[in-house]
Amino acid sequence: MPTVSVIMAVYNAQDTIVRAVRSVLDQTHTDLELLLVDDASSDGSVATVQAHLAERGGDERVRYLAHPSNRRAAAARNTGVSAATGDFVAFVDSDDEMLPTYLETLVGALDEGVDVVVGNIVYVRPDGSRRERHPAVTGDFPGPRAAELGLLDKITPFTCDKLLRRSLYDGVRYPEGIINEDFLTNPVLAAGARTVRVVDAPVYLYHVRADSVTWGSIPPVSELDTAERYLRDALLSGAGVTPAMRAAVDHATVFLTLSSAQRALLKDPATAHDRQVVRDCRRRIRLVTLVRLARVAPVTAAGGVLLKVAPPAYAWLYRRHVRASYGQDA
Known part of the structure; x- marks a missing residue:
């Protein structure tokens, strides 16, 4: 063996x-x-x-x-x-x-x-x-x-x-x-x-x-619902769940939503599907969740706010990040 x-x-x-x-x-x-x-x-x-x-x-x-x-x-x-x-x-x-x-x-x-x-x-x-x-x-x-x-x-x-x-x-x-x-x-x-x-x-x-x-695929937003259910069933359904674990799962759902929006925002030219994915992701992120995350994950919370209020600014910042970190034109 x-x-x-x-x-x-x-x-x-x-x-x-x-x-x-x-x-x-x-x-x-x-x-x-x-x-x-x-x-x-x-x-x-x-x-x-x-x-x-x-x-x-x-x-x-x-x-x-x-x-x-x-x-x-x-x-x-x-x-x-x-x-x-x-x-x-x-x-x-x-x-x-x-x-x-x-x-x-x-x-x-x-x-x-x-x-x-x-x-x-x-x-x-x-x-x-x-x-x-x-x-x-x-x-x-x-x-x-x-x-x-x-x-x-x-x-x-x-x-x-x-x-x-x-x-x-x-x-x-x-x-x-x-x-x-x-x-x-x-x-x-x-x-x-x-x-x-x-x-x-x-x-x-x-x-x-x-x-x-990782870089090229834009999954349907329904996959985010599947992902959230998986995490909540696996980590939040038993006894003794801590507030820290609930906050961490909240962070993961916002993080994955931002990731999906990022892929769609970087498409050039954008299709109707890409634009719909961005709209769905913006709707999916709730401000009350971002407020809860502000203390434990301020960068993710700020990213969620920026995506909701100014998607072009979010896309500009993310392109700079990808280019600087990975040498990838975006």
Whole structure:
């Protein structure tokens, strides 16, 4: 049984998948399995990997799983988790890379009682320059507190910078059919952990691409309703819910709404659908919620107010942020 199962959702990634696969198989920590979950690719992604592995002389650590039809990333991750045999799971996207010491760093940070270890993402801009995202907090946190910090964007919302004990997925799966599934599920997984450890060490290369799901997709606003229900059912439906957790869930719903509006605001030329998404997002954000958030998350609260009263100003500021942080024209 390997220490770590690395899961890669694959969909039409022929141009980048060999780089991603190589980054896993060349890890300095070698006790792993790589699960490739083909989500009904039509471009020969898996054949490209198989040809690469043949050139390497094969690698029995690689396992192939396949969906008969495209079900999106969350479903592919769920398929991988269900098939995993490692004590821990990690994830890599098919257009990104693990740094060579990813697993060595995160496995090395494990202790008795630590169920999740979080490292740093390094953004690779289109011009090749890099920017490392350092954590807002470091150290050890009880699971429920780590969940709150994740919902407040103090612990990153990504799946790809984390090592997670596989048993945390008992009864938990990524919500299918929507994007932002990692932002939603990571706090739920954290809430079930004994301890979450955040270390300030680079582990993952995130290649910024305009055509990726994160940057280019504008989901229907109905997905925000699905996301909010998922969080409220998972984190606010039991006994003993704290005011801090309620505030954190409020923040997450506003944060996701702003993210959807941002994608639509940056479209040029904007379609009728894009303009409707912005209007729906503005209506969805309630001023009473922003008032409650002003103390715990003033930047998000201010962003919500600005989007409601002056969308062009919000779009201008966000374009400047994207250009400065990611080297991406917006």
